[in-house]
Amino acid sequence: MKEPDASANPPVDGAELIRFDNVTKRFGSNTVLDRLDFSVASGKHVTLIGPSGSGKTTILRLLMTLLKPDEGTITVAGEQLFPAPEKQVREVRKKIGMVFQQFNLFPNMTVLRNITEAPVTVLGLSKDEAEARARELLDMVGLADKCDARPTQLSGGQQQRVAIARALAMRPQVLLLDEVTSALDPELVAGVLDVLRDIARSTDITMLCVTHEMNFARDISDQVLMFDSGRVIESGSPEKIFNDPENDRTREFLSAVL
Numbered sequence: 001m002k003e004p005d006a007s008a009n010p011p012v013d014g015a016e017l018i019r020f021d022n023v024t025k026r027f028g029s030n031t032v033l034d035r036l037d038f039s040v041a042s043g044k045h046v047t048l049i050g051p052s053g054s055g056k057t058t059i060l061r062l063l064m065t066l067l068k069p070d071e072g073t074i075t076v077a078g079e080q081l082f083p084a085p086e087k088q089v090r091e092v093r094k095k096i097g098m099v100f101q102q103f104n105l106f107p108n109m110t111v112l113r114n115i116t117e118a119p120v121t122v123l124g125l126s127k128d129e130a131e132a133r134a135r136e137l138l139d140m141v142g143l144a145d146k147c148d149a150r151p152t153q154l155s156g157g158q159q160q161r162v163a164i165a166r167a168l169a170m171r172p173q174v175l176l177l178d179e180v181t182s183a184l185d186p187e188l189v190a191g192v193l194d195v196l197r198d199i200a201r202s203t204d205i206t207m208l209c210v211t212h213e214m215n216f217a218r219d220i221s222d223q224v225l226m227f228d229s230g231r232v233i234e235s236g237s238p239e240k241i242f243n244d245p246e247n248d249r250t251r252e253f254l255s256a257v258l
């Protein structure tokens, strides 16, 4: 299969893929991210935890260029995403895929078309190439028999697995996951998390994940970043953060959610 441009030169495993330098984001007088510095190495799975409102989703939205920072720089695979000319932003943006809380599938398209649309229109894949890849991905998320279904005919968990396949169809270097199980009925959560565990194990994609599923975070993360009021107040391996946190706020947060 032809490799789309976005992953033509994947960074060496372990090289820095995402970097935030001194990033500040305000909404009016509310400083949501406060001179934030952090980086994510290629191929790693990093989970952002912390109280509601601490700025985790804002980080993902900045990477998706749905928001712009007020100050600072954001770099992806060595190229600046902000500040940068529009053309560069579009190119860098292709390296990033995101799965949202609310699936956001196109309701008027079949499952297959939901997955092939962007690879055809944005990456320029032929319809056949895009469909072959979409079928592989649907197989991977356990929905090979749902190609022709409409999103409304699927359960929330199935829709979210389609959304994961759709994000991966763009062959991003990094997958952003924003509380992807929060909108699901409890019995559907495990199926989606199993698919993500499988992707974390079997691919070299970098993952940046906001989740309240602490067991999942413990399983897949190489590194956990604990946020409070727009800053990273503690970071480390899941063993360190979940078993032996140093910061009082981390301890308080974990005792409330675990």
Ligand code: ADP
Binding pocket: 027, 030, 032, 050, 051, 052, 053, 054, 055, 056, 057, 058, 059, 210
């Ligand atoms: P988290 O993901 O940690 O719950 P968010 O990044 O969603 O936190 O939000 C951080 C803060 O930014 C919250 O106080 C939220 O109300 C505020 N916020 C987020 N998006 C907007 C927006 N579009 N307009 C105004 N305030 C926003």
